[in-house]
Amino acid sequence: MTRNRVRGRLPVVLVLPAVIGLAFLLVPLAGLLIRTPWASLSTSLSAEVGEALRLSLICASLATVLCLFLGIPLAWLLARSGLPGRGFLRALVTVPLVLPPVVGGVALLLVLGRRGLIGEHLDAWFGISLPFTTAGVVVAEAFVAMPFLVISVEGALRAADPRYEEAAATLGASRWLTFRRVTLPSVLPGVVAGAVLCWARALGEFGATITFAGNFPGETTTMPLAVYLALETDPDAAIVLSIVLLLVSVGVLAGLRDRWISGPT
């Protein structure tokens, strides 16, 4: 309703770059669609593609769950705790965003690999070895995707009105109860938006995955890895794989949007 009031002529300085920006994002996707060998689409979809797609969806979803479990408390710590050095911590949390994913993969190997700082003990004490396993894919994806969730949730927490929490506290609620019943519901849109970003980033993850988890069909070959290897010998197959991944992710995101992210914002 209020939006109508600020309507007027659209300023060219905003519209022109907006249109160029939209084209910049959409034209490469159009190129992919135009070059897709639609006629042979169904024949190029082998069982391996289904396997890679299934693996991608499962790993991205598990990585998102892992990020929610660890990321929401971390965001709360950064936004609410009054911890000294929070600004520095916040900067550190975003490091995986700027780190080239391959470097992230190497870092994970050095810590969680069979001879890594922690991985060495995991292997010796529990016989757990993460590289070259599906669990390794989830770890690599979560490492790269978690900052998206943390930043999004932290932003929502800082924007939320603390008076509701204070009110809950004066009514005798413990901090944990306040968090569950007041804080979390009030930042839910931020959590969902962060989870969607996190899921999308995990689904497209390539560098950290191939470096840390390797590449083996049915075990660690997710769609981006399959696309990359297909590109080397059979570009048409790579395009088909990309289209499948694109359609599935757009489908999921559109479905989520209708259900969760619509509303006043």
Added chain:
Amino acid sequence: MSRIANSVLVGAALMLAGCGSGGQAATASGTVTGDVTVFAAASLTETFTRLGEDFEEANPGTKVRFNFGGSSALAQQLDQGAPADVFASAAPANMKQVTDTRTITDAPRTFARNKLAIVVPKGNPGGISRLADFADAGRKIALCAEQVPCGAASQKVFELAKVTPAPDTLEQDVKAVLTKVSLGEVDGALVYRTDVRAAGDKVEGIEFAESAQAVNDYPIAPLAKAPNAVAAKAFVDFVLSGEGRAVLSAAGFDHP
């Protein structure tokens, strides 16, 4: 995905570099000058880096730029129009990918041969001594993906030895395999003999008989649309010269 984006960026950067040098070489036709962009197989990383330095020294005013990677990925980039002057592949099959599309018109020349070796981390924690040990699912094994030359050669030696390997990962190029070994993440892998030598004392190499029947020929050729055709030809000649041969054989390559 990000890897592909990266190679696109590299391609764009090379394109800019190529444009700059093209004009420079044209003004001084006959003498070798300007930038030479060489796409070379990952297994040539050390030797070609060295040869590039030697070439720059022998031809003042030149600058050799390299794009090292899996031969199949490089061939793909060249077919998509990546601006380069020279292509050196680890297998004739990938050279054929670019000659088929007439991206390369000169007849490629074989400049080196390489064979596979078993590579294990220092101390050989997995106790690997022969190809048959690669069939043990209990050991961690890395191999090249079959799309890249080292993977195709690996497949061939396993067929010859009648061993069905149980790999834990299929890597996108030979250097990625070697990294997994030198970090100790796998018990054993197959790489080229030259890679074992290049990795120094972080790894141990084990030669095996079947490798002699799966020798990789390395062809090299200047590209048809080389931005710097004069320097491209000069670099190819340099690799094929006695000087080039000395560097290659010091690294463990056989001479064709």
